Amino acid sequence: MNLRNKVALVTGGGTGIGRATSLLLTKRGVTVAVNYSRSRVEAEETVLTINKEGGRAIAVQADVSKDKEVRGMIKLLVQQFGTIDLLVNNASITRHIPLDDLEGATEEIWDELFDVNVKGMFYCSRAVAPFMNRNNEGAIVNLGSIAGQTGLGSSLPYAVSKSAIHGLTKSLARALAPNIRVNCVVPGAVATRWWAGREEQMQKLAPNLLLQRISTPEDIAQLICAALEQEAMTGQIITVDSGQTL
Structure with a gap:
């Protein structure tokens, strides 16, 4: 798919991987809606950067865990x-809880993470599908995590929610074929604000990776754009982690 002159929605598009993706899409001629829930300042700054560079973008507020807000x-x-034409389901949240602290994984945390990370991606996909079908083409990329493959992550509910996203990708790929392609990009460690306060831990991890580098948001954005463009691929879970899970 040629991305030029397409319209994309990037959820959580004002920070980290979402911001890098929004910037890269506009460089490819895409009009981008930068969604945010609470990060209004970052989303508006991203839009300002895009528009200053000759791109076309707007910021739009919605909590993806609320179906009514998504439809609006x-x-x-x-x-x-x-x-x-394009949807990047990037918005996700986590809570940092030791994996063996089962009591720390409360009902509220389970609900919060699944509402945003899993149901939010479903709500957004469902809402855009009629318009993509009307055009007889469309592409969706969900953001997973190696936590969903290894079971190891910032918390047990987070890892399980990301595993659910991998499953959601395959189910949506079947449900929305043949007009809409759905794939999942699975990052390993990425240098974003997720590591805030744990930068030393991140730096210790880097030498132990096969490529001896932590991925950047731009690395992940490049793969997201490639997945949006690739017309012969759907239902795939694509890992980009500097060899972390090998």
């Missing part, structure tokens, strides 16, 4: 741009 956001975007 998609309605607004279609009213403004006429359609939506």
